[in-house]
Each structure stands twice: as structure tokens, then as C-alpha cells.
Amino acid sequence: MAATTYSLPKLPYAYDALEPAISGQIMELHHSKHHQAYVANLNKALQSHVAATTAGDIATQIALQPVIRFNGGGHINHSLFWLNLAPTASAEANPDSARTLVAEIDKTWGSLDAFEKAFAAALLAIQGSGWGWLVREDGPARGLRIVTTKDQDPVVGGEVPVFGVDMWEHAYYLQYLNGKAAYVENIWKVINWKTAEERFLGNRDDAFKALRASI
Amino acid sequence: MSSTLLRTAPVLRGALRAAGAGAIKPAAALASTSFVRGKATLPDLSYDYGALEPFISGKIMELHHKKHHQTYVAGLNSALDTIAEAESKGDHTKAATVAPLLNFHGGGHVNHSLFWENLAPASRDGGGEPSGSLKTAIDEDFGSFDTFRKQMNTALAGIQGSGWAWLVKDKQSGTLGLVTRANQDPVTGPYTPLLGIDAWEHAYYLQYENRKAEYFEAIWNVVNWNTVAARFEKN
Numbered sequence: 533m534a535a536t537t538y539s540l541p542k543l544p545y546a547y548d549a550l551e552p553a554i555s556g557q558i559m560e561l562h563h564s565k566h567h568q569a570y571v572a573n574l575n576k577a578l579q580s581h582v583a584a585t586t587a588g589d590i591a592t593q594i595a596l597q598p599v600i601r602f603n604g605g606g607h608i609n610h611s612l613f614w615l616n617l618a619p620t621a622s623a624e625a626n627p628d629s630a631r632t633l634v635a636e637i638d639k640t641w642g643s644l645d646a647f648e649k650a651f652a653a654a655l656l657a658i659q660g661s662g663w664g665w666l667v668r669e670d671g672p673a674r675g676l677r678i679v680t681t682k683d684q685d686p687v688v689g690g691e692v693p694v695f696g697v698d699m700w701e702h703a704y705y706l707q708y709l710n711g712k713a714a715y716v717e718n719i720w721k722v723i724n725w726k727t728a729e730e731r732f733l734g735n736r737d738d739a740f741k742a743l744r745a746s747i
Numbered sequence: 748m749s750s751t752l753l754r755t756a757p758v759l760r761g762a763l764r765a766a767g768a769g770a771i772k773p774a775a776a777l778a779s780t781s782f783v784r785g786k787a788t789l790p791d792l793s794y795d796y797g798a799l800e801p802f803i804s805g806k807i808m809e810l811h812h813k814k815h816h817q818t819y820v821a822g823l824n825s826a827l828d829t830i831a832e833a834e835s836k837g838d839h840t841k842a843a844t845v846a847p848l849l850n851f852h853g854g855g856h857v858n859h860s861l862f863w864e865n866l867a868p869a870s871r872d873g874g875g876e877p878s879g880s881l882k883t884a885i886d887e888d889f890g891s892f893d894t895f896r897k898q899m900n901t902a903l904a905g906i907q908g909s910g911w912a913w914l915v916k917d918k919q920s921g922t923l924g925l926v927t928r929a930n931q932d933p934v935t936g937p938y939t940p941l942l943g944i945d946a947w948e949h950a951y952y953l954q955y956e957n958r959k960a961e962y963f964e965a966i967w968n969v970v971n972w973n974t975v976a977a978r979f980e981k982n
Contacts, residue, residue: 660930683908701948
């Protein structure tokens with residue numbers, strides 16, 4: 533039995549393509565250093581896990597679970613994040629690219645503006661490092677919901693992640709310093725609504741296909 | 748709850764002012780917090796923002812103290828106001844819902860107040876190694892100062908997300924240990940905090956970016972062992 537080896541996915545845009553909302557320096561460090569570290573540490577933990585499984589070492593397997601959760605979560609979250617961002621000038625960054633999703637948002641929050649306010653409030657209330665996600669609930673209702681997760685906990689409970697926003701300080705600090713509210717305000721200029729629409733209309737496996745592509 | 752939280756951090760007393768009771772000593776003011784609550788205020792640093800360079804940049808120190816710590820102070824006072832107002836109306840449910848904010852902002856205020864005091868410029872009290880009874884205790888409980896330092900750095904590197912690592916003293920046994928805390932959770936319960944190191948990204952990112960191990964190495968040059976020893980001997 534061999535462990536799956538994951539690799540860093542390429543970005544579909546240049547590091548500076550999200551400026552001025554997110555600086556090229558932030559994007560480069562975030563992708564080539566932070567995301568890369570999650571991938572490397574995930575692969576290391578999975579290899580150790582296979583070795584422990586082969587050896588019948590249950591204690592080591594359990595000890596590795598938080599490491600896999602953290603680094604695997606980091607890989608999942610960032611892989612989803614890059615694809616739900618797009619350059620401001622692109623058609624993808626226009627909510628018109630997500631007519632079905634925006635209709636559902638209107639139904640749930642009253643308006644896109646009201647949703648963005650609710651989402652921003654949830655992001656700014658995160659205590660410490662974490663993420664905010666718009667998710668489509670599992671089950672027959674398939675309703676939309678805002679969830680926040682701590683550290684690198686991924687949304688893997690059955691909901692479909694529509695888009696996520698990274699609220700770790702490394703996602704904005706070099707540009708926005710302690711002014712995280714300004715980062716949250718500007719993130720709306722680079723949300724990829726086309727990706728969001730596709731995830732909303734698809735199922736969980738569709739949302740995670742980027743991960744399988746980076747094995 | 749506010750007075751309990753503040754009493755666990757004697758260092759904060761200097762930062763407290765009882766409303767309308769400027770002549771009362773801070774400790775006396777604390778003892779009377781049952782009716783007149785002191786507002787938490789941002790403590791002054793005992794060194795300049797640039798004084799910890801090159802190990803921690805002046806820009807980091809200024810933002811960290813003036814913006815981040817100030818936000819915790821404001822958040823703590825706001826949480827305490829909300830609780831006091833809810834209590835005055837007998838709305839205990841509302842008061843209880845503020846508990847996470849009290850823990851976060853109160854913890855942020857306590858942690859940073861302890862942190863500033865357990866740092867000092869390398870040209871003054873910062874760096875080097877502990878001496879006297881603290882050194883003896885570290886040698887006994889960790890094997891050596893070097894082993895302790897390595898273990899503390901390993902604990903810092905292992906924090907998943909934002910948080911702190913602390914050298915603590917067990918109040919019952921008197922032995923030293925290492926603990927980590929998520930986000931701004933303060934060190935409470937059986938432990939007295941002796942030395943805290945902030946592992947939030949805002950504590951190092953402008954200077955060290957993703958290379959946090961370099962920050963964890965560098966900070967030992969500005970640890971104020973006099974403060975740590977005083978906390979050790981007092982508790």
C-alpha cells in the first residue's frame with residue numbers, strides 16, 4: 533500500500549492578477565510557501581500513516597490524525613480558494629456569471645448586498661485563524677448557509693463549498709496590516725462567481741475535482 | 748468574572764484605573780471592583796517600539812501594541828459593559844452569550860500585557876540565560892536550558908493556527924512546564940504564566956513572512972529573564 537502523493541496546484545492566473553485587491557507578494561508567498569508547506573506536510577503525514585498502518589501501530593495512526601486534518605485541510609481549503617478567486621476585470625468576477633446562485637442568495641438573504649454584509653460580519657467575528665464559507669447544505673432543501681471554520685478545518689461534512697475566504701493573517705497582513713475589514717471589503721472584487729455557480733449547481737465531488745487533479 | 752480574570756494577572760494592575768477614584772492605589776481599587784469597575788487601559792511599554800530590533804522590527808511592535816493590543820482592550824471593555832448592562836436587567840442569558848468575547852478580548856489583553864513585560868531590548872535586560880533559582884528549576888524540570896528552549900520552539904512550531912506558548916509554573920507542585928493556548932485563551936487554572944511567546948502571524952509576519960522558525964529563534968535574544976524570574980519567585 534502506497535500513500536497518495538499530493539502536489540501544489542498551479543494557479544489559473546498570475547500572482548499579481550488580483551491586484552489591487554490582493555498584492556502579488558501576498559499571492560506568491562501564500563501559494564508558493566504556505567500552500568506548498570501544507571502539501572509537503574500532508575504527504576509526510578500520509579506516508580507515516582501508511583507505515584504505521586502496515587506495522588499495526590494504532591497509537592501512531594491516531595497521533596497522526598490532527599496532523600492530517602490540519603495539513604490536509606490546508607491543502608483542500610487553499611485549492612478551493614484559488615479557484616474561487618478571479619481578476620477583477622474578468623467576466624468571472626461579475627455576479628452576473630452566477631444567475632442561479634444569486635437568485636438563491638436573494639431568496640435567502642433578501643439581496644446580494646445583505647448577504648455580503650452577513651458574510652463580512654461572520655468573517656470579522658472569527659477569533660484567530662480560520663475561514664468563512666458559503667456552503668450549499670446537503671439534503672433535499674439544498675439551502676445556502678454561511679459557516680466559519682477554525683484554523684485549517686475543511687468543510688467536509690457533506691455540504692458543498694461554494695466559495696471560501698481565507699481569514700488567516702498571512703492572507704492579508706502584508707497589504708492590509710491590522711485593517712482586516714478593508715481586506716474583507718475588497719475580496720468581493722475578486723470572487724469568481726463563475727466557479728461559485730458551477731459549485732452551487734454541482735455536487736461535492738465536482739467541487740473537489742481540483743484536488744484529484746493535483747494528485 | 749472580570750475581577751477574577753484581572754486578579755490572575757497582577758501585571759495588569761498598573762494598567763487599571765478605577766473610574767472616578769484616581770487617588771486609590773490600583774490594588775485597592777481592584778479590591779473594590781464589586782461596585783465600581785475599573786476600565787482596562789492599554790499599558791505603556793517600558794521600551795521604545797524600535798528597541799527590540801533587529802529581532803522584532805519597530806513597525807511590528809508599533810502595530811502590535813498600538814493597534815492589536817488596543818483592539819483587545821476596547822473589546823474587553825465593550826464585553827464588560829454588555830455584561831454589566833445585561834446583569835442590571837437581570838438578563839443572565841444575554842450576559843452568558845458574551846462569554847466568548849470576554850475570553851477572547853480579556854485573554855488578548857492579559858496575554859499581551861504579560862508578553863511586553865517578558866521582553867526587553869538585547870542591549871538591556873534581554874537575552875542570555877536565566878540564573879539563580881529559576882535556572883535551577885529549569886535544569887531540574889527540563890534537563891537543561893538548551894533542552895527547554897528547544898522544547899518551547901517545538902511547541903511554538905506545532906501550534907495549528909493562532910496561539911501562544913507559555914513557560915508555566917504548576918501552582919500545586921511548583922514544577923515548570925510548557926503549555927500552548929489557542930487564539931487568545933489565557934493561561935488559567937493550575938498554572939501561573941511565567942514566559943509567553945506570541946505565535947500569531949501578526950507578531951512576526953511583516954519581518955519574517957512565512958519563516959516563523961526564524962522568529963522563534965530570534966525572540967530568545969529579547970526575553971527578559973528578570974521578569975520571568977520575578978514571576979517564578981513570587982508565585
